[in-house]
Each structure stands twice: as C-alpha cells, then as structure tokens.
Amino acid sequence: MQFENLSAGRGTLTAVRTGAGPDIVLLHSLLSDRHAFDQVLPALASRHRVTLINLPGFHGSAPTPLALMDAYVAAIQDGFQEFGVGNDSILIGNGFGGTIALAFAMAHPESLARLVLSDAAACFPPEGRQQFAIMQGKVAEAGLGSIAEIVAKRVFSPAYLTAHPEAIEERKAVLLQIHPQAFQAACKILQEIDLQPLLHRMKVATLVVCGEFDQATPPTLNKVVADKVAGARYLQLPGCGHCPALEQPQAFINAIKDFVGL
Secondary structure (H helix, E strand, C coil): CCCEEEEECCCCEEEEEEECCCEEEEECCCCCCHHHHCCCHHHHHCCCEEEEECCCCCCCCCCCCCCCHHHHHHHHHHHHHHCCCCCCEEEEEECHHHHHHHHHHHHCHHHEEEEEEECCCCECCHHHHHHHHHHHHHHHHHCHHHHHHHHHHHHCCHHHHHHCCCHHHHHHHHHCCCCHHHHHHHHHHHHHCECHHHHHHCCCEEEEEEECCCCCCCHHHHHHHHHHCCCCEEEEECCCCCCHHHHCHHHHHHHHHHHHCC
C-alpha cells in the first residue's frame, strides 16, 4: 500500500494516510502503535480514505506539554483540521486511543458521523488505576523495556500468548520507540480520567467492540460506555484480548463492517 506522510500543529502531530473515499481516522492504543491496524487497513482503505494518527510520543508526534486529556483532544482537532478530514468522518479508537476518541467525540460531535470504540473505558476503577500507576513507576525507574511482559499480557489473550511467545519481544520493540515521558503522561491521564458522567450527552452514533479476555480494559468497562451512550451497540469478540485489530483482524472487520460501510 502507498502512504502519504502528514504533519499538523506545526509538525508536532504526525500521521500517515492511504485509500480514497469517506474519511476514517484511527487512534491506536497506548500499548501498541499505528501498526496494530496493519492487518485491517486493506479492508478499511478499500472504500475509505484512512488517516492513522500517531498519538503524542509515537513516531514523530511530540509529547503534549501537559498530562491532560484536553491537550490530546486539541492535538487530534489540529489533525482533523489540517489534514482536511471531513465532518462526516468515522473515528475508530483502541484502548487509550479509544478514550481519546470518546473525549473528542464529546467535545466535537460536529466533526464526526460515527464512532467506534475498541476496548476503551470512560474511567477506571481503583485496581485499574493502580495498574497504570505501576507501569508509570516502572518506566520512570527502568525504562519502557521493563514493562514488555506486563504489556504483552495486557494486550493479548492468554491463548494467543501461549501460541505466540515471541509477542513479548515484539511488544518490547514497539515500546522502545515510544517517548517515555509521553507514556508516563498517558498513564497519569488514565488514572485520573472520568468521562462517565458525560456519556449521556453523547450525540455521535457509537459502536463498542471488546475482546472477551481483555486484561487492560475488561468487558465490564466497555459495557458501561455502551449502556450509557444513547443508542450505542456492544459487540464482544470471543477469545480476544485488548487489540482485536491486531489479534483477530478478520473478526474485528466483521464486527464493524456494517457500521462503517465496508
């Protein structure tokens, strides 16, 4: 596939683009990068112009100056404006990218026609926040490589990891390309974020997809979003972990194809 390299915010936000048609924008998880969408990209780009945004701290996107969700939403807004994304676009976010997508949809409903949230939460319970605090601390002390095994277990289902033990080293390679301060900032945001009281105000048509065995953002947290957003649908992928597009690409496409128009 051929890609166009993009930048916005005076070069602080980077992205790549491929395909033609109505716009789809993809936001990746904190525990992966845009390449988590590689296996679903051909299907998406067959009927859409797909923009894959590198979140702050990933692949040339600068870390945000403040560890605030508003800073991430502003960065994504810069991307939408400067990349010429249409106001009938579809936004798909996984994990932390899904939480950002949710916040963006609440702040800028006029920019979107549809929203797909994959394994994303509006807020986390105390035990979930503690996990982000642990990762934040380990990265501060020993670098991103030190959490490779933790991340692999949060990204993939147990069965997948058993069949693909090399996934731990693959996660380490991805982690080592992330700006450590950006990772820590994201962990801080995820410890503090609470969008749940605002979910009833959502004005964008929403589909929530979640892996059955997601250890990072369990189905119960995804169901809260689907239950509180008016008209939202929930689909669960059997045997899947935190990144369906990476672990079960065809099942993910099957889950979203009617909603996004494939």
